[in-house]
Amino acid sequence: MHYSLWSVLREGLSGGKGWTPAWRDPEPKAEYDAIIVGGGGHGLASAYYLAKEHGLTNIAVIEKGYIGSGNVGRNTTIIRSNYLLPGNIPFYEHSLKLWEGLEQDFNYNAMVSQRGVINLFHSDSDRDRYVRRGNAMMFEGVKAEYLDREGVRSFAPFLDFDNARFPIHGGLLQRRGGTVRHDAVAWGYARGADQRGVDILQNTEVTGIKVEHGKAVGVETSRGFIRSRKIGLACAGNSSRVAAMAGLRLPIESHVLQAFVSEGVKPLINQVILYGAGHFYISQSDKGGLVFGGDIDGYNTYAQRGNLYTIEDVFEAGMAMWPGLGRLRMLRQWGGIMDMSMDGSPIIGLTPIDGLYVNCGWCYGGFKATPASGWCFAHTIARNEPHQLNAAYRLDRFATGHLIDERGTGAQPNQH
């Protein structure tokens, strides 16, 4: 059913008995035109755009648990396109544009809130790097603003300007950046895809990928074999494990990124603020909770939890940036498994196996990329070739040396 003010009023008056399931719970078919493995944000978005943009409707999304149980439900909800390198900016900017029209597009309020993202810098060399980044954005037609110290103060007077170990010199502002209600993204795409005929198979685990003569032919699942000549993997932290089912080794390590939310308080900050002298970023949700995070724990893991050191590190950076946080409290912490790539940038593309496509390597950047990732992956699967927007995200770039290394830390995934 279509969601609208009227449907809410009508159902309110009639006791809500008319609300129908947001998506079906279908039985798997024997064969699909395309299968997406992974019912997270990227997988659901891929299915949605395959149906919407490429007219493929006989498709299935196969999810081991419940939809959105991966990183789309465990992140700090930030969206932005303030990237540095040519391979990245157009892609993330496309993503931001899709975010901007998403709710009307899939008729679900994901609360896309373009409240602004500020990256703080704390030294002259930091500043030069951010200026370079801001200019890269401006060259792409993406508006960025340079804030000096006083400029930052006008947005966030509560930061530590007077007694900081690393004084704030200024910031780079992208006003179009912001936050999104993360769970709603998965739900909106799921509902949109379902309405276009996509089968969302929850609690269905892929246990094998069948390849014959170098071509993908289908997947073994906990509910039987499902045939398909196009299989897209969008498995985030589990990418290596799933790709291994097809005998594929990926330049990926799985790491845990922890995130946190505070108790709800009345509005304190509007922007998303990223600290430059330590790994810390924070925003406030519409419910009032401060949502924040820091660095990955740094060791390979598939356990969706982290350790105390990283937690303490995040809070130290938080207090260093904003000493008024002291009496607020962490309410809940969680961890998501990040598919950290060897250059810190994603991989969306073909593989050496015909009909098998990968979408992985999102590092921290997966959430904000969700719409463009789905959009590009859908294109890549439908046309069997990448779109110009994801052309740089080839799997073979590590062999050719066409790396997209924003941080310049090289083949060390836990440094990206």
Next chain:
Amino acid sequence: MAEAMLTKRFALAGIMVPGRHGKLIGEAGVTIRVVGDIAVAHVSARKGQNAALLLVLARMVGAPVADQPQRVARDTLSITGISPGQWRLVVRGHNSEATLRAAIAELQESAVVTELGDGLFLADISGPRARAALAKGIAIDLHPGAFKVGAAAQTSASHIGLHLALIDDKPTFEMISAASTAGSLWSWLTSSCGEYGCDISV
């Protein structure tokens, strides 16, 4: 000699203020004595010379030395294990540099010795609340049953690397850390001792 021409400046000069700190009432729970004059060398066993080196080191301090994180001392000279086949020699007191050089001469055959120019500071921390104060930054177990007299550890406090050894059961902990971060470590240490009252002396 050089000492006559150029004077040394100790790492904690301008940072450490002798006297009572923190809580003023009652006996000080922690006593910190800063040993200003030290000389330090890094000793690494030459290939195949580990056993020979251990004998030389043992002779120097008149007690067995093991390839373990332990501190053995005689008079002003101490030898502390810091890594397999590696030790740190520390001489305290006025004639520290000369004493150290004499020791180094004995070691040449079995070890590669790197004289460190003393970018370090050393403090003895003792008193009934010393363990409680140190536990505010040091993550290893300092319980007398776990960290016994003679035990040594390289670890950190307040994100700053340091070397800790227990030299007697008063207890007195020897702490050695880099000069460059001495001010920050000092800020942590004195803040941690504050609630117990702290006597600082040179």
Next chain:
Amino acid sequence: MRIGCPYCGERWNDEFVVLGDADAMMKHPAEATFALFYDYVYLRDNPAGRHRELWYHQGGCRQWLVVTRDTLTHAVHGVETARCAAQDIEAAS
């Protein structure tokens, strides 16, 4: 998480720096062929379960260690120095 350093004893993971898959990263190719080096630099095991990996005890004895750890439970099943492990590799090859 706590890692038992063979020299220093058990310490929290704050004191360590992690590099990654020990089996891949310690087998520095003897031959300078591109294929071998591509594997060496970019393809590391990323298993769910037991994993041998390189940890550096930066905050302690500064030794590189090979830690066998379960990536699902974070349980540490064994620690040896990289020096010993490397000598084993050499002896085996």
Next chain:
Amino acid sequence: MSAQPYRLATGGLIDRKRPCHFRFDGREYTGFAGDTLASALLANGVSLVGRSFKYHRPRGLLSSGAEEPNALIELRRGAAREPNTRATTIELFDGLEAQSQNRWPSLGFDLLSLNRWAAPFLGAGFYYKTFMWPASFWEKVYEPLIRRAAGLGRAAGADDPDHYEKSFAHCDILVIGAGPAGLMAALTAGRAGARIILANEDFAAGGQLHGDGGNINGTAAAAWVNGVIAELAAMPHVQIMPRTTIYGVYDGATYGAVERVNDHLLSVPAFEPRQRHWRIHARRAVLASGAGERPLMFANNDLPGIMLASAARTYLQRFAVKPAGRVVIATSCDDGWASVDAALAAGVAIAAIVDTRSEVDEALLSLGRRSGAAIYCGGDVVKAHGGHRVGAITIRNATGSNTRHACDGVWMSGGFSPLIHLTSHLGARPQWDEQLQAFVPGQNLPAGLAVAGAACGDFALGACIAAGQRAGIEAAQACGFSAPAAEPILCPETSAAVGVITLPRTAAGPVFVDFQNDVTAKDIALAAREGYSSPELAKRYTTLGMATDQGKTANINGMALLAAARGKSIAQTGTTVYRPPYTPVSFGALAGHHRSKDFRATRLTPAHHWAQEQGAVFMEAGAWMRAAWFPKAGESDWVESVIRETKATRSSVGLCDVSTLGKIDIQGADAGVFLDRVYCNTFSTLAVGRARYGLMLREDGFVMDDGTTSRLAPAHFLMTTTTSNASKVMQHLEFCHQALWPDLDLHMVSVSEHWAQYSLAGPRSRDVLQRLVDRQHDISNEAFPYMGAREITISGGLPARLYRISFSGELAYELAVPARYGDATVRALMAAGGEFGITPYGLETLNAMRIEKGHVTGSELNGTTTARDLGLGRMMSTKKHYIGRVMEERPALRDERRWQLVGLKPVDRSHRLKAGGHLVGRHEPAVTANDQGYVTSASYSPMLEQWIGLGLLSAGDKRHGEIIRACDLLRQSEVEVEVCNPVFFDPKGERLHG
């Protein structure tokens, strides 16, 4: 105003001799030491304490502990204000000030309570379905309104004035909770000699014993508790930590805890922290966290006056407060009946007792009959009536007819759920126990953790105590202590707390499941109907369990409703996973000492104080503080200082502190071989007494670091690294040695801290040095040429090292002395240079001079540049293998269009060039397609008397002389620049050899 009208005349664990005056919403009240804010408010007849999140419904105290969803207040004032603090856990102190929150204009009259009339439209997830039109209204209209209405209390909005700290602890056994099971576990293991930490969230030990009373071993419960605590306190190996919450379990038997050291005082005493964060390593742990009572589900079950039965008993017996005068007891378990005696003893009338079970033990029934209450077995509470407080209740009896009873309190018990949060922090899923009607700890508990007492379903006191004893024995034995055999503890048979979860059978109004977030039974049903039917989806869609109490009283009822809506059992549906923290933890505690200047260590060089005396302006360079420039009177900005410092240096002599460089001492027979492998150029051929510039690549072929390395003896090298990469390079070299080539005869030690190092640059630098260097060392140009490196002595015997190397392009030396002599040496150099006008210079001048010379630093060595990019391709040896060689040969790294290092000069000499601008063709638009590189560094050049810069430009090597544009669109500046050789000044390097 009558003082504490609801305080009982006797009893309670309160100190009636120590009255505490406090304010709530501006009104003054009095309580006693030993009270919580909640009990003190109740004693004063305050039953309305908060408003709910969504509908702003009036709320009273539901509980007496950490699970409280309703009584959230703002504690203290000004910068110390703490929002969302649970009144049930605040220890009362004299001078306490608290305010209600999330209401306007007042708690009694809250305009947003009008929301309740819109409730039919505000069901679960309503916001996902609306607020989308027009698109621009979300951010402009809807969201600001929602944000303002949402949120709970107000943050202080000022810097936290208090101090926090952290501490580490280790023990054999950590006992979590000091109720009967925890006390017994600690006592048993403590007697066996184990090192124990007994952590208790409450300020008083005893747990629910204080609510339920009774006798243990013939003494009153409170006395028994005191006896155990006294015995434990006398054991030196036992640490009792009251006011300490174990909030999380982490890997490696690590427990996170927060000790509220001084939250029970008006202000924090000097030198003490407000709170202390503990990281505890425990070989074994005993979780004795008890159990939490579940509310019953009926319409308007959230009205003030309706509370958990165990909480009511706690207020009556621990705090000597009468929460109500006439109550209805509503229960689905035997334990609810325990309130009958407690009520009667305190003079509380019982209007009715409702038990949802049709069969109730005869002993309970006769107890009930003695109270004179109407008794309904197999009945239901249909609905509570009232405004700001419950005034009556409608009960449906087993045959379906309704009766209304007037009352001012309802004490309810829906059975108990073990508090097993900590058991699932490492991933173990709770399991449904049909017998207990509760989730119990699942398989795969955290290593070393055992659960005892009510937390494990041992609800009866005797079983609870026995379980504690057993856990103590097992834990002690596991730690190697011989524990005594269990001894019998005598205590009364208590009623079982096993309760049947009863779903609401009628819908006479909103039935609250999650009180704080206003999640109703209807919301859960809606979520299930709409497909959000897994527990995690239902939770996220309805916000069940996501409030500040994390659903402690809500989750199990919610899961029962969800299971029912899906037509499944609770065992089939399961529950959500508990994540840390058990109760919220303050930012301050988790940050500890590390805020403001103490966030991270500051590194100072040995000459820092000297530089300070010279009036240096410092800048942060990583952890270091480095002199940026040395302003003289009359200089208005750094450029003027740089001009003076550079000119003085280039014309005579300047001095710069370069102590921050990384320095690694490398010795051993294979040192040369090793350096050949880690540097791309060759070092084994370097002569003793010489230095060479070295370039180190990463294994992936990109440049990692650079620096000069000197050979001091045949088997002794001294490597320098850049300041920022010092630790990374050391780690890399150790890896190469230990993991790749362990057989090399090699010894490495970082000596960065141990050598203070000063650069003396300029034509008179040798003249200055000669005054310090002892006479036996010949440092003439012939004896000690460019790139010489030597161990010398200065000032009459001080060992030092001298390198003739130059970053500035001048005749220059770096003199290294032991760190303790750094301060004296710099002063001696300044004195010796006085007659030449020696000038100290800082990083800015260093930067200006190195750009003039085209030397690269971190801005160019940014991890994405190759040796070729930087014009250093020739350094890569073709005669040997080295790290990075193979991957450097990848096509993309050899592409001729790569960005290469160039010099950039504004065509108009008056234009200023800034780093960060991108490079495009002279007449091309500034768009990505034309992006050809960027300005990596820029400075004013005192020698060229204009701004100059270095840049990375596509195929830049071949474009010298071309005019292009540096576009800094971000700062609205575009400068035409000429591409040139990056060496601007003295391109032939003649000055070096002077």
